[in-house]
Amino acid sequence: MKLQVGAKVFSKRFLLINVWGSLLATVLLLCLAIAQQPQSSKQDFGELEKVALAELAETNTPGAAVGVVSGDRLVFAKGFGVSKQRVGPDTVIGFVAETVVGATAGCVPPAPGYFERIREICDRYGVLLILDEVMCGLGRTGARWACAQEGVAPDLLVVAKGLGAGYQPISATLVADKIFAAIRDARVTFMHGHSYQAHAVACAAALAVQRVIREQNLIANSQTQGESLKRLLNERFGDYPDVGDIRGRGLCIALELVKDRETKEPFDPAMNLWLTVMLKGMEFGLMCYPGGGTAGGEKGDHVLLAPPFNINSAHVEEIVEKLSLTFNSVFNHV
Numbered sequence: 268m269k270l271q272v273g274a275k276v277f278s279k280r281f282l283l284i285n286v287w288g289s290l291l292a293t294v295l296l297l298c299l300a301i302a303q304q305p306q307s308s309k310q311d312f313g314e315l316e317k318v319a320l321a322e323l324a325e326t327n328t329p330g331a332a333v334g335v336v337s338g339d340r341l342v343f344a345k346g347f348g349v350s351k352q353r354v355g356p357d358t359v360i361g362f363v364a365e366t367v368v369g370a371t372a373g374c375v376p377p378a379p380g381y382f383e384r385i386r387e388i389c390d391r392y393g394v395l396l397i398l399d400e401v402m403c404g405l406g407r408t409g410a411r412w413a414c415a416q417e418g419v420a421p422d423l424l425v426v427a428k429g430l431g432a433g434y435q436p437i438s439a440t441l442v443a444d445k446i447f448a449a450i451r452d453a454r455v456t457f458m459h460g461h462s463y464q465a466h467a468v469a470c471a472a473a474l475a476v477q478r479v480i481r482e483q484n485l486i487a488n489s490q491t492q493g494e495s496l497k498r499l500l501n502e503r504f505g506d507y508p509d510v511g512d513i514r515g516r517g518l519c520i521a522l523e524l525v526k527d528r529e530t531k532e533p534f535d536p537a538m539n540l541w542l543t544v545m546l547k548g549m550e551f552g553l554m555c556y557p558g559g560g561t562a563g564g565e566k567g568d569h570v571l572l573a574p575p576f577n578i579n580s581a582h583v584e585e586i587v588e589k590l591s592l593t594f595n596s597v598f599n600h601v
């Protein structure tokens with residue numbers, strides 16, 4: 268497929284589709300999309316969303332199919348201020364998703380075959396597949412790329428956290444050859460940038476981190492320690508009354524906290540349970556990453572565990588032990 272970047276070619280495409288619960292982090296594409304839609308108005312987006320979903324459903328487009336396949340709601344990326352006009356597959360510039368959803372929903376891997384189907388649909392309609400692996404990429408899920416575990420290659424891939432492992436602030440957008448070629452050959456100025464992009468010290472730190480990961484075989488360690496962490500968590504909390512689900516991949520694991528194990532009914536969000544768990548965990552020396560809104564955006568609590576890639580089996584046991592002390596103290600079941 269010959270892809271061209273230029274106002275004329277892309278003028279019809281102004282919508283980005285984003286899976287609900289995923290974090291939209293592709294500033295590059297947002298800039299592109301907004302640049303292609305200069306006559307924006309202050310149209311109520313809620314209204315457009317309804318119209319768009321209805322039309323997409325009728326035309327059997329990716330958006331509608333995705334919603335059905337994942338059982339998720341679909342929303343259009345906000346902030347475009349688009350005027351009310353016809354929407355359909357030819358107006359969609361990209362589909363953005365986290366391959367494994369991280370902090371927002373608590374380590375949710377895709378349903379089997381989900382991304383293969385998305386890739387197929389994107390190819391059919393000339394829609395760019397943009398994957399956000401800021402959290403799940405670069406070894407966190409036990410593979411260098413979470414999308415490789417799904418057997419797909421996106422058109423654009425964003426990474427950050429694992430790139431510099433926190434030693435330096437650095438992120439990157441990886442693009443497929445066809446995107447690279449389109450930008451190179453477009454003969455227009457590609458307006459993008461940050462004050463400190465490609466910062467030499469940050470790049471050197473990222474390179475050093477990636478070398479250590481390779482030399483010490485830390486992605487394999489993420490896979491094996493992740494498996495044993497998940498096994499121990501299942502042994503300890505598999506029947507725990509307040510734990511509704513234990514999920515994730517590699518060293519990206521979450522426990523969903525529920526009021527009722529059978530119905531998965533969440534706790535009252537006013538309790539801010541996730542915050543209580545975080546503070547109590549710190550008392551026991553456990554730094555976990557809890558979050559709220561797990562179940563539908565407003566309700567729901569989860570605890571995310573994302574330890575460093577170089578943990579050993581003693582650390583894994585320590586995490587489970589400290590989480591156990593935390594839960595027992597918060598839920599008072601002992």
Ligand SMILES: Cc1ncc(COP(=O)(O)O)c(C=O)c1O
Binds near residue numbers: 402
């Ligand atoms: C999945 C995901 N995407 C994007 C971001 C935002 O990244 P940044 O803070 O580098 O802009 C985050 C931050 O937590 C994230 O978890």
